[in-house]
Amino acid sequence: MVFGLCAWMLYKSHDEARHYAVETSQNITLIAQRDIQRNIEILSLSLDSLTHRYQHPSFRQLSREQQRSYLFGSTLPAKHVEVMAVLDHAGKVLVSSMPGDARNTYGDRPYFTEQRDKPDLGLYISKPIDAKFARGLQVIVLSKRLSNEDGSFAGVVLMALNLSYFRDLFSGLQLGEAGVMSLYSRDGVVYMRLPSTADAIGRDISTSPGFQQIKPMMARDSGSFVVRAITDGVQRLYAFRNIPGTELMVFVGRSEQDIFMHWRDSLYAVASLMLLFSIACVLLLRVVRREFRQRQEAEEKLRTLVRIDGLTGLLNRRALDDMLAALWGRCRRQEGSFSLLFIDVDYFKFYNDNYGHQQGDEVLVAVAQTIAGQLPRSSDIAARYGGEEFIVVLEETDADGALLVGEKIRAAIEQLNILHARSQCGHVTASIGAATYRRELYADIDAVLNAADAALYQAKADGRNRVCSAGPTRQGLL
Missing domain, CATH: 3.30.70.270 (Reverse transcriptase/Diguanylate cyclase domain)
Known part of the structure; x- marks a missing residue:
């Protein structure tokens, strides 16, 4: 009976560790999703503002330098925005926040051709690309369509977002020694992965067995699964969440070794302490109570974070x-x-x-x-x-x-x-x-x-x- 009771309690603690890991990972994806969604909305509004200023009648009356100052001011709208620009119907730079960029033409880039060919596209987010204006800089380009009064294509407004934005966001989250956090598109392109390798960004993994295994689940807004990574062979519990209004998905993966580390410690302790039955029971009950209390406290903190605006302290x-x-x-x-x-x-x-x-x-x-x-x-x-x-x-x-x-x-x-x-x-x-x-x-x-x-x-x-x-x-x- 004692062995059965211990086995049952170990089973339950194992199940709770897994459940808690899923819950924690889902909450981390939720935090990342909201931050990314909020910033994309802000950047989209910045493009709308740029469009409005560019199409204002008074804009044509300004000198070249005055136009640039009027459109972009002294600063860009966000920390990780590297450049903003307006392209004409052929993809030539009309005005740019970066001096000297006006000589370039980008009419063959997807962020231009997609807007040209799809009038109702709205905000377009490109795949990761290497920036022309800075060596070794990887960006994604956000673009919106410019239309003439008759609705015909007049060009695009765009901005280049440094991928370090996602790296900075992800690097602040603790996932354990073997934990990973990634941003993929639904068609399998890697936008960010931490820890990362030099060739990870922009890689297409759509044909990999792991991606094919999880692809049917991507129709849901969020979910979790267990899979062995093809890059390092580590089996992880993954949670994912779609970012509304985009083709992007954020993934959080925690290795089973990290998830069950404390559980294994409990297992070794119980196996040793079973020799002293009375002491083992007291210690085991104390461990369970402590774990349960810590879990409740953690869940309460997470519930508070979900409901309270982090900056102002008001309801979100x-x-x-x-x-x-x-x-x-x-x-x-x-x-x-x-x-x-x-x-x-x-x-x-x-x-x-x-x-x-x-x-x-x-x-x-x-x-x-x-x-x-x-x-x-x-x-x-x-x-x-x-x-x-x-x-x-x-x-x-x-x-x-x-x-x-x-x-x-x-x-x-x-x-x-x-x-x-x-x-x-x-x-x-x-x-x-x-x-x-x-x-x-x-x-x-x-x-x-x-x-x-x-x-x-x-x-x-x-x-x-x-x-x-x-x-x-x-x-x-x-």
Whole structure:
């Protein structure tokens, strides 16, 4: 009976170690997925901004150097962006953030031909390539189509992203001595792998037995599997996750040796301590309790990380969506009411351009703390919606109450008196849109959000640094 009990407990701890490894790896892929997705969205918006500036009528009236300064400013929009450029319909560089690049032509590159041949393609992410402008530099190119007024092809806007972005992201995650982290495309091209070899990046592994084995699983958003790597022969437990809106997938692999290292230690300890039955039972129970407690603590930390925005400490977008869905259901069932405030920091991009992203992050933290400090009740919720946008949820609050809270927040942000030389006010301010749930007006929670967003745009159109309310009787507060 003692041997059976020990065998059962060892089996359970082995199963728990595996389950915990899967769970931890999935959470690591989730963190990487969100970081990559968020940065790709930011880079896509940067390309949209570049398109807008290039097609602005005033752009043609500028000199060559003025055009370059107008399009790109003094800095690129992200740390790992090496170059941004505009190509004409033949692939010739019209204007580039890199001096001297205007002599080159890129009409044969896939990031150009795909945009030319597929009008509805949207954002295109190339395979890894060796940059022409720097020896030994590997990049991926993000491009978007330029169209003439009649819809015909006018060229592309593009940027080159240094693959060191993925290396820096992955290298900060601890996966054990034999752990690996990779970024592949769904057709089997390697974008990044840590630890990496010189010829790993850009390699096509689509025909390898290991890739063929896991290919049927890639239709799912995420999953896990066990396979022996063809590069080093190590058997690993892998977790993967698709990156929405792209053809990329992030993989995390942990060797079974690392996963079950502590379990093997327990096995040797139990085998030795079985000679002293009473001591072995006490020690084994203590080990199980400790492992269980550590696992619970780790899971709780991971749950917190998934729900809290890492920069501001407010609820993140995912937690906000869950909370709004629950609130909507309660209000529909119980005839409840609520109001939303959509808050946007005025001219925040100009602030980042002028003072740098680090100070920009400090402003976001200060604004978030100020918003949270102005909420009158514990049931009121503040969340970061994305970038410099925030959402405040006020349960059981009518339109007048929402305007009052919105004005308190606006005034408190203004009273921070943070210098902003490129704002018309001379300091950091915020515009706020308010919307109050009314059963006859809004069919779902997205309609309420859209109403608050429309009110926010009205506040900006009215001169910024003000609060506007959605609805037929919209009113503003200064």
